[in-house]
Amino acid sequence: MTLNANQLNFSGGPGALPESVLQQLQAAMLCVPEVGLSILGISHRSQWFAQIVKELEDNIRLLMGLPESTRVLMMQGGATQQFSMLPMNLLRNGQSADYIHSGYWSGKAIHEAEKSGQLNVAWSGKTVQFGRLPSDAELNLSKEAAYFHYISNETVEGLQFHRVPGREDVPRVCDMSSDLLSAPGEFNRYAMIYAHAQKNIGPAGVTLVILRDDFMQRMPEDLPGFINYHAQADAHSIYNTPPVFAIYSVLLVTRWLRDEMGGLHHVAKRNQLKADCLYQVLDDHADFYRGRAAVADRSNMNVVFNLPDAEIEQAFLKAAHEAGFSGLNGHRSIGGIRASIYNGLEVAAAEQLADFMQTFRKRYKTATPQTTGLSPAYA
Ligand SMILES: Cc1ncc(COP(=O)(O)O)c(C=O)c1O
Incomplete structure (x- = not known):
């Protein structure tokens, strides 16, 4: 199977987004057939866009198995806006919230929440260099917390919760920016889920917020509209001019998940195949x-x-680039290598990368330490 540059991203x-979605978007740039206009020039007040929002809400509920009463909002400002505005809504009255500090992005969420009120860090991975996640026994959770916040997948460190942590009597809030719609889950156990689109769901510009009505009722109604969940929910994602293109793209991804993939169980199997083939190389050549x-917390x-060493990592990135792969450099905060295998990526792409890794290693193993700069231990 010959893959193009987008498919090796x-x-x-x-x-990377699915090829079939990109093709539909390419066509929509010039003309959305039902409207006869470019997607970039269609009004957010049009009948067509109201239907797009409605179908997207329905698709999300269908894929995630959510009841009709759950609010599905499309908001702007990214995940950062969500982890900033949630504590502004719920901690200003002197209440406290529980947070798990499992890596880079939960650190950012904690930093923002501290500006609004009291936090209890229920566990911090600092002492283990964010190399693993906590067990339930390690979590120091409080019964009185206004909510409990964690990140299901730490994008930078590659750590993923394979269970749902937290107490059932405290509202559970989760940042699922890097794994929402990648697998089925017990989504009804959450008071709120948020995820920006630009990993598994679409382009940057829109953030999905899934909000249980009883949790929303705890939020104040008098905050400025842009940080007010009631105002956003009442406006059905059209509080001000929304990113029509990004929302339409997310709709196409949900249609792809529903019709081409056959639901989250199927896409999860595909994602598992990709992860397995890459982790196999890591395990075989530790x-x-x-x-x-x-291992238990691998994403x-x-x-x-x-x-x-860093020199070999640079050589790896250079060779990978020459072989057609892109986006493999680790996050700027920790360096190293990161292969992100979101929904849009084909299994064949992960297999191709696994082959490349095998070949790259062999090349280094057979080369002399002097010419490669490789330390004798790896020669
Ligand atoms: C898990 C997670 N949360 C939050 C963010 C920040 O997202 P945004 O740039 O949309 O504010 C990121 C960014 O990659 C992320 O991976």
Whole structure:
């Protein structure tokens, strides 16, 4: 199978989108058939756009198995706006919230929430260099918390919760920016889920917010509209001019998940195949490819690893680039290598990368330490 450059894009975000969605978007740039206009020039007040929003809400509920009463909002400002405005809504009255500090992005969420009120960090991975996630026994959760916040998939470190942590008597809030719609889950156990689109769901510009009505009723109604969940929900995602193009793109991805993939169970199997083939290389050659995350907490979305030293990592990235792969550099905060294998990426792309990794390692193993700069231990 010959893959094009978009199909070999392992970027951490924005991530690769399915080819069939890109083709529909290409056509929509010039003309959306039902309207006869470019997607970039269609009014957000049109009948057509109201239907797009309605179908998108329905598709999300269908794919995630959510009841009709759950609010599905499309908002702007990214995940950052959500982890900033949630504490503005719920912590200003002196209440406290529980947070898990499992990596880079939960650190950012904590930093923002501290500006609004009191936090209890229920567990921090700082002492283990964010190399693993906590067990339930390690979580210091409080019964009185206004909510409990965690990130299901730490995009930078490649750590993913494979269970739902937290107490059932405290509203659970989760940032699923890098794994929403990549697998089925127990989504009804959450008071709120948010995820920006630019990993698994679409382009940057829109953030999905899934909000249980009883949780929304705890939010104040007198905040300025842009940080007011009631105002956003009442306006059905059209509080001000929304990103029509991004929302339409997300709709196409949900149609692809529903019709071409056959639902989240099927896309999860495909994602698992991709993760398995890359982790297999890490496991088979642990002397050369050093996985960053503890095996039990490995992410099915971001495969993060190091090579023996920074020089070899640079050589790996250069050779990967020459072989047609892109987006493999680790996050700027930790370096190393990160292969992001979001929904849009084909299994064949992950297999091709796994082959490349095998070949690259062999080349280094057979080369002399002097010419490669490789330390004798790996020669
Ligand atoms: C898990 C997670 N949360 C939050 C963010 C920040 O998202 P945004 O840039 O949309 O504000 C990111 C960014 O990649 C992320 O991966």
